[in-house]
Amino acid sequence: MDAPVRRLSIDDLPACQRLAEDREWGREDRKWRFLFSVGDVYGVDDGNGGLAATVVSTPYGKDVAAISMVLVAKRHERRGLGGRIMRHAMDEAGTASLCLTATEMGRPLYERLGFRTVGSCTTYTGEVDGPSGHGASVPATAADMPAVHALDTEVFGADRAQVVDGLPAFCETFNVVRDGSGIAGFGGVWRNDGRALVGPVVARDAGTALSLLDEIVPPGPVRLDIDHRHPELVAWAEKRGLSPFFSTTVMEYGEPIANDPARLFLPVAQALG
Ligand SMILES: CC(C)(COP(=O)(O)OP(=O)(O)OC[C@H]1O[C@@H](n2cnc3c(N)ncnc32)[C@H](O)[C@@H]1OP(=O)(O)O)[C@@H](O)C(=O)NCCC(=O)NCCS
Incomplete structure (x- = not known):
């Protein structure tokens, strides 16, 4: 999994959706398309025409960027890929703050990267x-x-x-x-x-x-x-x-x-x- 993190385009949408399905997330076509139109979508190729990881960073001026769609394919997890693609998005965002909503699976990763809890959501x-x-x-x-x-x-x-x-x-x-x-x-x-x-x-x-x-x-x-x-x-x-x-x-x-x-x-x- 040494492939570099690259900026994705709307042409990569089917691969993003295959990755989401690999993690039992929905296809969420409308949401992905909106995110591609307002945010910066990054991914790591898996070498087989698919994606091993994704992250979306949606910048709101210089103040805040919202991080989302942090996904790593099951067969590539627990090898540091989640941390690597997150650090890439954080470096590129260049905003004073970042916000996200973490699943239980993602929370330890974000805590390790320095995110702090400000609320809970059901x-x-x-x-x-x-x-x-x-x-x-x-x-x-x-x-x-x-x-x-x-x-x-x-x-x-x-x-x-x-x-x-x-x-x-x-x-x-x-x-x-x-x-x-x-x-x-x-x-x-x-x-x-x-x-x-x-x-x-x-x-x-x-x-x-x-x-x-x-x-x-x-x-x-x-x-x-x-x-x-x-x-x-x-x-x-x-x-x-x-x-x-x-x-x-x-x-x-x-x-x-x-x-x-x-x-x-x-x-x-x-x-x-
Ligand atoms: C959450 C998710 C993105 C993490 O991706 P990942 O690539 O496994 O993340 P990392 O490898 O950087 O870190 C995960 C764990 O592997 C460990 N790890 C990292 N490199 C490792 C290595 N070389 N060998 C062994 N363990 C390693 C980390 O220490 C970490 O352990 P912890 O969770 O006990 O703290 C992934 O599990 C996923 O896609 N989950 C489903 C979707 C989801 O919930 N996403 C979060 C949305 S908010």
Whole structure:
């Protein structure tokens, strides 16, 4: 496994998906394509036309980069490849901070690299009946986007302009709650492997976030990645009959990120924060 780490292009998507399937992850076509459009995707060739490892680093200006899709093929694991490709992404990012959401399998690797735990997250899944509220939010228009961008930057603690600009196209539903002075919150839902993934949800308070959820979550299979700092979201999920699926650890590296977790209700994706 001495092949160098190289920058991947969208042509490498099928190999990325074969690697993900090797680790029992889904194909996540929509998510990979979005990550290729906003992030830097790196990989190590396995010498047989496939990939032995991948990592994605999505930079948000000079402040933060979100690390994701850290995958090493089973047949190549525990030989230092995960550490090598992570160090490459960390060196290339050049941002003051890094953030990621770690699986139990990945956490020891990130701790060894100097990441620290800042939170925990539980993924809830199940089937819901569909919207139970209406009237609080409206589909976002182009005129709302500057206010969406400003609120996102304030709450996330870094300028995610490229991701925010892509949300109306990436999401199947992307709503805002308008108030007299601008935007009180925004929420999106996108399709991931046949499930509606709910996020982002950013709002000035829990009431606004919950009214967004009541309006944007479609009927059928859904997934919410809920930070433990938001018990009101756990209560919402349990009331709608969703169950805990797996838990992850939210980690940071470098300068503490100047975000506001109280108003960051759901990430766009664990891969993007
Ligand atoms: C998590 C993952 C990326 C780690 O990849 P990896 O290539 O095995 O990582 P490394 O080899 O750098 O480190 C893994 C372990 O092997 C050990 N190791 C590294 N080089 C070694 C060597 N030459 N001989 C023996 N052990 C070695 C490390 O010390 C480490 O041990 P620890 O976990 O007990 O601390 C991989 O297991 C994976 O893809 N898992 C499934 C997907 C996933 O959960 N990814 C994380 C997403 S957040």
